[in-house]
Amino acid sequence: MFKKSLLYYKSLLFFLLSIGIELLLLPILYIWEYILRKLSNYLNKKPLKYNQLRKREKVTDISLLNVCVHEWGGYEMKRSKTIRGRQFDCGLEYQLRRLRNYRGNVKLRNTITISDYDLFKYKTELSDFNVVPVENLAMDFSGYSKFIELLPLDNQYVLLMNSSISARQVDFIDEYLNYFKENQELGMLGISFSSKSYQTLIRNNFQPHIQSFFILTTKQVLTEVIDLNGGFLPGSRSNYKLSIIKFGELKLSKLVLKLGYRIAVIKENGIPFVFYRNKWYDNGYGRWTNPDGDCRLYVKELNAINPLIISLLK
Template structure:
């Protein structure tokens, strides 16, 4: 059994052993949580470089266009071609650096096509999947002046919107936001402790800054999710942990909803998980989305 698989099943076994205690703790924390988010939030450092650094991660075996199928979520078109179209359109108005990371790059027949529409291509290991690409890109930019960073993969809905300017403006106006995304889930699904409240941004599109990523890496002792090749563990230790770390740093998270409105959320304290302050749908929002994984502009 691979190390990541062993880690995941060991974690699940430990949770099963303490399931009654964990369930009661979550019930208690959810019950006593406050109905309002704390206004005392950390503020991000100013951005000094107006260039937006973008990393799109891809697996070499995917075609440029594909259909994404996830259980209980409507199918949608996606793929690297749509991502390149999206960001090359945005760079007409905003200076961008578009970097592509590809795992199992030898499986891709499209390298020449990709080169035409991007600034750089990096081959990365498939251990860590998307987070292998994200961490590799972070290593390239971590010593640059503070700037906005987008971490994304190719499972983004093909629908094209003029979104980036509104996302950047929102971040400029709201320095209390450490990360902005376009989709969320309120719980860890990969667990038997079903009453957990763990709101997090889904990592197919994340807007943050170099400085916030530096803080995350310092707090975590490394980039989240690196080297994990078990998908369920990667969701917990990569995607969910990334949001959790930003909340621990006392920033808020923000999600752009389908209607273009933004919802901010945070964590008040270790003993106040803000369960009663939550105002949106509980669970994976894609279950009720008309166009899941779509990047919507802010109205």
């Protein structure tokens, strides 16, 4: 699936270098994580003077949603994926179906980005979508990065997805978008999350992040992230899988939080979980109410879009 280019070896070297630094500082980093957890627990027990909430800029058209679905050209339209020994159905076919069947309140501007486009056997089935071939370099982030480049300059709503979302069909766009509109402090909204990084030697690390196969956000937030990251989307210049996750998926949430926004996920029970950092010395661990690690270790259905339970929010 990957072309082992010079970028691949650079990404691998950079990842190994980061692991080497962790190895050298291992005792210090373990102790630091322990201190941050204890400090956050302590701070969470007393009234805090919260930082002023950062709010998103208004979008120019609240009735428009720009959708990007990224796919690798070698996949079948329907496929099964296995995560941690558990299998589920997914594939581009189900993503196309949920977008084509949408009859809601906003206009969808749909784009399919495909890496290794020459391998894709179903080109005629995408005649009603804007199709953008991209290089097979950085998994989802190759498609996401190119899609962001093609967006208009004005601020608009953006939904980034890949084809590894559960096949189960759920009407979600209007409810998710309305919740996102009503909560201007959110920088990103997702459907799956983890409290830690698995691409590290620091096993007691606390790095909450939204998993990158579903991200609802805005052009303005993405632009801020790109600017903060030196002019490119996190992960888009990596070609080694573990490096893409560590410096792409994890870093994306980290930068959104650093910018002062909150991040949220719609949990399996339909209730949003909102996470934020308050002070630089408060990593938010004391406000984490979910099990430790990847949520896919304990949910019933992997990579699923779950309906937002509106009644529970009132």
